[in-house]
Amino acid sequence: MKKEQIKGSLSLFLAAIIWGAAFVAQSVGMDYVGPFTFNCVRTLIGGIVLIPCIAFLNRGKVRKKTNFTEKKRLLLGGICCGVALATGSTLQQFGIMYTTVGKAGFITAFYIIIVPILGLFLGKKCGLSVWISVVIALAGLYFLCITDGFSIGKGDIYVFLGAIAFSIHILVIDYFTQFNDGVKMSCIQFFVCGILCFVPMMLFEHPEISMILLAWKPILYAGVMSCGVAYTLQIVGQKNMNPTVASLILSLESVTSVIAGFLVLHQNLSQRELIGCGLMFIAIVLAQLPQKI
Numbered sequence: 001m002k003k004e005q006i007k008g009s010l011s012l013f014l015a016a017i018i019w020g021a022a023f024v025a026q027s028v029g030m031d032y033v034g035p036f037t038f039n040c041v042r043t044l045i046g047g048i049v050l051i052p053c054i055a056f057l058n059r060g061k062v063r064k065k066t067n068f069t070e071k072k073r074l075l076l077g078g079i080c081c082g083v084a085l086a087t088g089s090t091l092q093q094f095g096i097m098y099t100t101v102g103k104a105g106f107i108t109a110f111y112i113i114i115v116p117i118l119g120l121f122l123g124k125k126c127g128l129s130v131w132i133s134v135v136i137a138l139a140g141l142y143f144l145c146i147t148d149g150f151s152i153g154k155g156d157i158y159v160f161l162g163a164i165a166f167s168i169h170i171l172v173i174d175y176f177t178q179f180n181d182g183v184k185m186s187c188i189q190f191f192v193c194g195i196l197c198f199v200p201m202m203l204f205e206h207p208e209i210s211m212i213l214l215a216w217k218p219i220l221y222a223g224v225m226s227c228g229v230a231y232t233l234q235i236v237g238q239k240n241m242n243p244t245v246a247s248l249i250l251s252l253e254s255v256t257s258v259i260a261g262f263l264v265l266h267q268n269l270s271q272r273e274l275i276g277c278g279l280m281f282i283a284i285v286l287a288q289l290p291q292k293i
Helices: 002-029 034-057 068-096 099-108 111-120 128-145 154-176 182-205 209-214 216-240 243-250 253-265 270-287
Strands: none
Touching: 002 068, 002 099, 002 209, 002 216, 002 243, 034 068, 034 182, 068 099, 068 182, 099 128, 111 128, 111 154, 111 270, 128 216, 128 243, 128 270, 154 182, 154 209, 182 216, 182 243, 209 216, 209 243, 216 270, 253 270
């Protein structure tokens, strides 16, 4: 079991690195295409990539016939997740147009704290450490987002709203994975997200194939690595892992985004912003620590 847990930890750590670096791909991709176009193409690629992943993960398993209720539940879960994912990823993509990769990564990671707060409306109680982490995270957001004159950047607002949407996405996944295969549901959600982004893409952005081809590197990375590979690594990695430990490892995505933004895009954070990042990371870790009930 210990060997399996080590493999699981490595899988989750790799997923966090891939997701953190994906913020760079999202930023670079915006130089060629609009946010709806980027999300549409990458999520459709992600859905296509997961098809062989599903076959690989189900190899050697005895095929069971699924009844109409199970299929309906799987489809419903995929649609609900797809709507939440489309909302969150679109808001995040718009936000990245107006803020740095590092700030976007840390503000997005705020979902780890938003989730237990939203859980209150579902009858799930929060421990003292969660509320302390909320206060610390708010202080971190102040240092990270609020500039001179108490103004918050437009990009920061978009990314924060995206974090709320991702929180809802996580809760929806938590509910539907009780009944459905996680990878299959993810495959459906990517296709739903791609279709939902396709309509505004055609209405507002009028994408050109030539521009999409110019952005093939960031789109392919975001589609294959971020959507397809990283999500599969998360599913496989969490199989024999304590969920609290898994969440802590995945929260390193925010740290990776800052490092990637610095190394690739040369986006430096000010001392004030670094303090904000540090406070938010402390809050993220504190929110995931085991709580006594």
